[in-house]
Amino acid sequence: MTSNARVVVIGAGLAGVTLARRLGELGTPALVVGEEEHRPYNRVLLAEVLAGRYGPDVIALPEPAGLVRGRVTGIDRARRTVHCADGRSIGYGTLVLATGSNPVLPPLRGLFTTGGELPEGVHAFRTLDDCLRLSAAVRPGVQAVVVGGGLLGVSAARALAVRGARVVLAQQAERLMERQLDPGASALVERHLTGLGVEVHTECRVRDVRCVGGAVRSVELADGYALDAELVVPACGVRPRTRLAEDAGLAVDRGVLVDDELRTSDPHIHAVGDCAQHGGTVYGLAAPALEQAGVLAELLAGKDTARYTGTRSLTRLTLTGPAPAGLDLAAFGETVPLPGDDVVQLADATRGTYRKVVVRDDRLVGGVLVGELGTVGALARAWEGAEPLPTDGGPLLHLLTNDGGS
Numbered sequence: 020m021t022s023n024a025r026v027v028v029i030g031a032g033l034a035g036v037t038l039a040r041r042l043g044e045l046g047t048p049a050l051v052v053g054e055e056e057h058r059p060y061n062r063v064l065l066a067e068v069l070a071g072r073y074g075p076d077v078i079a080l081p082e083p084a085g086l087v088r089g090r091v092t093g094i095d096r097a098r099r100t101v102h103c104a105d106g107r108s109i110g111y112g113t114l115v116l117a118t119g120s121n122p123v124l125p126p127l128r129g130l131f132t133t134g135g136e137l138p139e140g141v142h143a144f145r146t147l148d149d150c151l152r153l154s155a156a157v158r159p160g161v162q163a164v165v166v167g168g169g170l171l172g173v174s175a176a177r178a179l180a181v182r183g184a185r186v187v188l189a190q191q192a193e194r195l196m197e198r199q200l201d202p203g204a205s206a207l208v209e210r211h212l213t214g215l216g217v218e219v220h221t222e223c224r225v226r227d228v229r230c231v232g233g234a235v236r237s238v239e240l241a242d243g244y245a246l247d248a249e250l251v252v253p254a255c256g257v258r259p260r261t262r263l264a265e266d267a268g269l270a271v272d273r274g275v276l277v278d279d280e281l282r283t284s285d286p287h288i289h290a291v292g293d294c295a296q297h298g299g300t301v302y303g304l305a306a307p308a309l310e311q312a313g314v315l316a317e318l319l320a321g322k323d324t325a326r327y328t329g330t331r332s333l334t335r336l337t338l339t340g341p342a343p344a345g346l347d348l349a350a351f352g353e354t355v356p357l358p359g360d361d362v363v364q365l366a367d368a369t370r371g372t373y374r375k376v377v378v379r380d381d382r383l384v385g386g387v388l389v390g391e392l393g394t395v396g397a398l399a400r401a402w403e404g405a406e407p408l409p410t411d412g413g414p415l416l417h418l419l420t421n422d423g424g425s
Contacts, residue, residue: 030117034292159183352385
């Protein structure tokens, strides 16, 4: 079976669905090929589903009019055709890769069975199916080990703890979320998790996963100490899904290489979202994916001047719920100062709030906030504008303390 569409999008995640919706609004319909059986959903909110706060229907995205379900197995660039696992062939005039990313599974002994599968009790945490399987396995008192203390690991550990699991979070780095947060903010996040009953171990490397009868029973740390575990969640980051692009002969580095028109090395193929690498950066975040989708929609709809020049992205984590289950944090730019930078910092240990900004050459270059985020909007706008700040410091202090800026 062969069908044709002017624009074909591979991937029904946030980037692909947003692109299709925007194209439809601009009068350029697209056909979206998505491999998951679920209706499209917002992956950012999976931790809230695991925590039991939202059902899958709450995080669902509007389904594109031109959505077909199937797994794309190959791209024939000469014939401008994509091939699906069920035997279908779909012709394209313009193809967009929005294939997203895969979870990074660490090279731990025992992590896979002899058949290459994850043992019973070991759960990746990337898709809605992953989330539902893990959610079904959680019960009060179950012993869970989360491997990795980045954004995903913190979210997973908190969600499991809210569900009543006894959680150990093993982080190889010296602090939690070390890529986004400075030591002060990281300490507040650790205090929040500890308040929920999570046992946090930093500078801690997991070496082995021990199974009995095909089910996980413990993990062994590099120092030989063993932790009992009925559930293990590897949360060690993600890697762009580039196999289709590589097999098709497109230029690939860490992600699929794209220019300012989000065009790959083939002028008829574009890439957006987690799988794309622009200007040396693979973002792996929602805000850049949405911006890329918007720019590409305008280009494909005929606005030739549209260009993507990169996203100055803000990382925001909102863990909803009554105290102590709720936590808000935001980080942008460079949160650790260089020699010569100016730092303005406000902390309230009683309220568990922390605000810090870094100023370099009279410009706001980064900041981190934990707790009350009323000022984050104004600070982010000052950072994104990259305009010189007034030299008397008053307006900056106002930005840091004025809760009307969000």
